[in-house]
Amino acid sequence: MKTAAILVTGGVGFVGSHFVRAATDEGRRVIILDDLSGMGLATNDATPQLAIPDGAALVRGDIGDEALIESLCRQHSVSSLVHFAGKIQVGESVRKPELYFDHNVNRSLRLLDTVREMGVRDVVFSSTAAVYGEPKTVPIPETAQTAPVNPYGCSKLAFEWILQSYAVAHGLRYAALRYFNAAGAHPDGTLSERHDPETHLVPLVIDAGRGRRPPLTVFGTDYPTPDGTCVRDYIHVCDLASAHLLALDQLAQGSSLGALNLGTGRGYSVRQVLEAAQDVLGAPIPHTVGSRRDGDPPALVADSSAAQRRLGWQPKRSELKTLIEDAARSRA
Numbered sequence: 390m391k392t393a394a395i396l397v398t399g400g401v402g403f404v405g406s407h408f409v410r411a412a413t414d415e416g417r418r419v420i421i422l423d424d425l426s427g428m429g430l431a432t433n434d435a436t437p438q439l440a441i442p443d444g445a446a447l448v449r450g451d452i453g454d455e456a457l458i459e460s461l462c463r464q465h466s467v468s469s470l471v472h473f474a475g476k477i478q479v480g481e482s483v484r485k486p487e488l489y490f491d492h493n494v495n496r497s498l499r500l501l502d503t504v505r506e507m508g509v510r511d512v513v514f515s516s517t518a519a520v521y522g523e524p525k526t527v528p529i530p531e532t533a534q535t536a537p538v539n540p541y542g543c544s545k546l547a548f549e550w551i552l553q554s555y556a557v558a559h560g561l562r563y564a565a566l567r568y569f570n571a572a573g574a575h576p577d578g579t580l581s582e583r584h585d586p587e588t589h590l591v592p593l594v595i596d597a598g599r600g601r602r603p604p605l606t607v608f609g610t611d612y613p614t615p616d617g618t619c620v621r622d623y624i625h626v627c628d629l630a631s632a633h634l635l636a637l638d639q640l641a642q643g644s645s646l647g648a649l650n651l652g653t654g655r656g657y658s659v660r661q662v663l664e665a666a667q668d669v670l671g672a673p674i675p676h677t678v679g680s681r682r683d684g685d686p687p688a689l690v691a692d693s694s695a696a697q698r699r700l701g702w703q704p705k706r707s708e709l710k711t712l713i714e715d716a717a718r719s720r721a
């Protein structure tokens with residue numbers, strides 16, 4: 390008999406591809422469903438050659454395509470869902486909320502209903518620190534008030550509520566993993582962070598340091614933080630991947646987990662990231678100082694003690710220097 394497979398939506402993306410690698414390295418069977426829009430491709434563009442690890446298969450398609458999901462579940466004995474696919478740009482979500490509610494809520498709900506009808510009970514969902522909005526205190530525990538300040542955060546929180554309601558009504562077991570700042574890359578350098586357009590600090594800093602982009606703009610130096618720049622909790626993407634695997638195992642053993650923060654509990658300012666990158670690259674990072682970016686809270690740092698306790702999880706590669714070294718290697 391074929392072993393049951395994990396259906397992984399968005400498995401070609403940054404966090405998704407690291408999860409697929411970690412899962413297949415452990416011998417798990419994975420079916421990736423991805424529309425490749427994260428690579429900047431439209432539906433009718435040809436499918437490029439992609440390196441998919443042994444043990445995984447890529448199906449190009451839409452998460453809202455019920456007939457496709459149904460046939461994948463049947464064909465591959467899908468037993469669990471890891472749902473990464475979604476729209477992730479805060480600024481875009483403010484301009485086009487309809488896109489965010491359509492992808493992150495409507496289509497995600499169709500996906501959830503379809504897999505549930507096919508007997509899937511275990512779901513791990515990519516959520517975000519954006520559900521907290523501008524937190525009153527840091528580090529932020531899961532019990533902090535959720536008050537998203539943009540449609541992206543609202544759409545992710547809405548889907549968390551759907552999962553919670555389905556857990557009560559239908560016995561669904563789930564983990565909504567609230568990522569803080571995902572960064573880094575697999576240490577072998579073969580997977581990397583590529584968003585189109587790239588807006589994230591770590592890849593921008595590395596590319597600016599290598600002269601491949603214009604100087605970085607530091608968004609605001611007048612925040613109420615020790616050096617005036619925003620503080621974030623950078624978590625290595627491989628540590629995120631391992632948390633998803635541990636969550637799947639817990640769900641399979643019968644416990645639903647609810648929302649869990651994934652971060653390190655330690656925050657670094659934009660200036661500290663620039664300094665660490667300068668040490669790693671051995672060259673100053675060209676940068677200028679600009680004004681604040683809309684919607685940036687001064688500090689976001691996770692209290693991840695619940696994830697550590699409930700998953701038996703510890704970040705292993707999230708020390709800032711290691712994370713930047715791994716990111717730099719992957720962008721060589």
Ligand code: UFG
Binds near residue numbers: 569682
């Ligand atoms: N930053 C700059 N210059 C840049 C890019 C970023 O100064 O060119 C700063 C930002 O202002 C922020 C920090 O670097 O203070 C990190 O910015 P990122 O864009 O890398 O990440 P965010 O903290 O904005 O975003 C993360 C997640 C989102 C999530 C958000 C919650 O990537 O998915 O946290 O606020 F929604």
